[in-house]
Amino acid sequence: MKSYDELTLLDDYMFCKVMSNPDLCKGMLERLLSIQIDHIEKIQSQFPIAPDYEKHGIRLDVYLKDSSRIFDIEVQTTNQHNLEQRARYYQGIIDIDQLEHSESYNNLKESYVIFICTFDPFGKDFLSYTITQRFEEDLQVEYNDKTHKVFYNLSASVLKKTEQSELIKFLNYFITQNTYDDFTNKVQAAIISAKYNLAWRKDYMMLDNLYRDAIAQGLKEGREQGLEEGREQGLEEGREQGLEEGREEGIQQGQAIEKMKNAIIAVMKFHIPAQDVSKEYGISLEELNSALACS
Numbered sequence: 384m385k386s387y388d389e390l391t392l393l394d395d396y397m398f399c400k401v402m403s404n405p406d407l408c409k410g411m412l413e414r415l416l417s418i419q420i421d422h423i424e425k426i427q428s429q430f431p432i433a434p435d436y437e438k439h440g441i442r443l444d445v446y447l448k449d450s451s452r453i454f455d456i457e458v459q460t461t462n463q464h465n466l467e468q469r470a471r472y473y474q475g476i477i478d479i480d481q482l483e484h485s486e487s488y489n490n491l492k493e494s495y496v497i498f499i500c501t502f503d504p505f506g507k508d509f510l511s512y513t514i515t516q517r518f519e520e521d522l523q524v525e526y527n528d529k530t531h532k533v534f535y536n537l538s539a540s541v542l543k544k545t546e547q548s549e550l551i552k553f554l555n556y557f558i559t560q561n562t563y564d565d566f567t568n569k570v571q572a573a574i575i576s577a578k579y580n581l582a583w584r585k586d587y588m589m590l591d592n593l594y595r596d597a598i599a600q601g602l603k604e605g606r607e608q609g610l611e612e613g614r615e616q617g618l619e620e621g622r623e624q625g626l627e628e629g630r631e632e633g634i635q636q637g638q639a640i641e642k643m644k645n646a647i648i649a650v651m652k653f654h655i656p657a658q659d660v661s662k663e664y665g666i667s668l669e670e671l672n673s674a675l676a677c678s
Contacts, residue, residue, distance in 0.1 A: 384590075384591045387578070387583075387584050387587045387588065387591075388578060390574075390577075390578075390587075391557075391560055391574070392458075392556065392557050392560075392570065392574065393458060393460055393501065393557055393558075394458075395429075395444055395458060396587055396590070397574060397577060398444060398445070398458050399428030399429050399444055399445060400428065400577050400580075400583055401570065401573045401574055401577060402426070402428070402445045402456070403426050403428050403445070404573060405423045405426060406569075407569060407570060407573060408423060408426055408445065408447060409422075409423055410566050410569075411456070411553065412447075412454060412456075414549050414550045414553045414566070415456075415497060415499075415533070415535070415550065415553075416495065416497075416533070417550075420449050421449065421450070422449060422450070423447055423448070423449055424447075424448045424449055424450065425447060425448050426445065426446070426447040427443075427445075427446045427447070428444065428445055428446075429442055429443070429444065430442065430443045430446040431443075443455045443457070443473070444456060444457045444458060445457075446477075448492070451492055451493060452492055452493045452494065452495065453477060453481070453492050453493070453494040453495070454494070454495045454497065455473060455477060455494075455495065455496045455497065456497045456499065457473075457496075457497065457498045457499070458498075458499050458557075459498050459499065459500045459501070459502075459504075460500075460501045462500070462502045462504070466498060466500075466504050466534065470496045470498065470514075470532045470534075473496050474494060474496050474530050474532065477494055477496070478491055478494065491529065492529070493529040493530075493531070494529065494530050494531070495531045495532075495533065496530075496531070496532050496533075497532075497533045497534075497535070498533070498534045498535065499535045499537065499554075499557065500534060500535060500536055500537060501537045501538065501557075501558075502536070502537075502538055503536045503538050503539065504534045504536065505534070508536070508539055508540055509536060509539060510535065510536055510539040510541050510542070510551070510554075511533060511534065511535050511536065512533070512534040512536070513531070513532075513533050514531070514532040514533070514534075515531075516528065516530075535554060537554055537557055537558055542554060542555050542558070547563065549564065549566065552564050552566075552567055553566060553567060553570075556570060556571075642664050642665075642666065643664075643666060643670075643671075643674055645664065646660050646661075646663075646664045646666055646671055646674075647671075647674055657671055657672060
């Protein structure tokens, strides 16, 4: 993990802390979605949701609500090639978390799942990918279940243009940490302030220690498992090699016995001199004479 002083808005911990500020979170959403938000009812960072203890839970970076909508904003710095499935699962779990027992489906709020990616998630060099559902029979008609998925691409070439909107200035800040307007100045000031927050610094250092302990434990368990698997594999390979060598040795012994048998017949039945038979069959004269004496 990075040191606390190295954290930027691209790091989950700092993103969650800074965007727990309602004004900054409101400004971020209004830029990302080109919508107006009158107020924010509730913000939760690193918000855990699980349908039940046996199911796969999720931890949302920034989860918030206004009067009629729910928003989840995620920062994604590594491409695990499963964003479509993750967005689908996140949206489903968010819906499950909304309704109480026997509550009407009509009470489901409009929901947005937003990923801010340092890479191009779909390879088209678009600044954003907004997913809407349509009827296949008529693509002009939207299937409006009040769910939205939006993916932002921080590697898009449009971010390098000189003429920049508020959105592009904000997204550029993620990459450059340079301020471009009043809003990015406020974000930068919040990050600087966070660096002096001793409680957050201590919390992050504790997470860092837990992370390092987990890595150390994982390495230890990995080594132990590797050694055990290596021993088992070695035994198995040893057995296989022993069987193979045994088969080869048995074949060689059988061939040697057959050769000696033919050599004895040549001497005793056809009266060929033992010295000539020894050369013909590649058997030493001593071995042949010894075998003849026992016949």
